Amino acid sequence: MDYPTTLVEAVSQKVHGHNLEGFLSGQGPKHAPLMLIGEAPGATEIKTSIPFSGRSGKKLDSWLAEAGLERKEIYITSAVRSRPFTIKKQLNKRTRIIETKYPNRTPTKNEVVSFAPLLDYEIKTIQPKILVPMGNVGLQRLLGHSYRISAYHGKLLHLPILTYAKEKNQLVASSDLYTLFPIYHPAAVFYNQKLEAIIQHDWLLLAKIIKKNRQNN
Ligand code: URA
Secondary structure, rough: OOOOOHHEEEHHHHOOOOOEOOHHHHHOOOOEEEEEOOOOHHHHHHOOOOOOOOOOHHHHHHHHHHHOOOHHHHEEEEOOOOEOOOOOOEOOOOOOOOOEEEOEEEHHHHHHHHHHHHHHHHHHHHHOOOEEEEEEHHHHHOOOOOOOOHHHOOEEEEOOOOOEEEOEEEEEEOOEEEEEEOOOOOOOHHHHHOOHHHHHHHHHHHHHHHHHHHOOO
């Protein structure tokens, strides 16, 4: 995605001084029927410049393949376009040297709002038939903090979404309705193996919905 320079510059200014690394654009065909919205790129994605190219991406690819979906028909982005990190000093037990590490962290609410104009632009440009927020960060970016992925995954929703209002400097509900199908973030299985079957089931269900949509159009 080529974002307007003015939008990217405004975002950079807002997050200046935050612990954020690099910038990864959303990727996929124009007018892709599906838009996947993750949380933020990780270290692998910043290195490769390919969304979901790390450990989570391998899980995602396996569910897409099982559901008969191909990356080339999907637009992939996330709520935040840089890698949020923390700074940790830790003792290397072998060398006894204190090392500095920069692990990933969840983006803050402020960072999600700061990057919001870029996701708004992507949605407006691609006009996907179905928005697929993966995990709580993507879901709450679109629908607000009263929504939890555990309650809404695998459900087809028709709702207004939150978009950035410059004059209020906050997210406000759109007047248009959008179709959404929330799914757990692929990394959720690394913390809870039992989610594997649930996520797999949701991807199969989504593939069925897309096929049905295609037959009707
Ligand atoms: N998590 C995300 O949300 N996006 C990526 O690209 C990788 C991990």
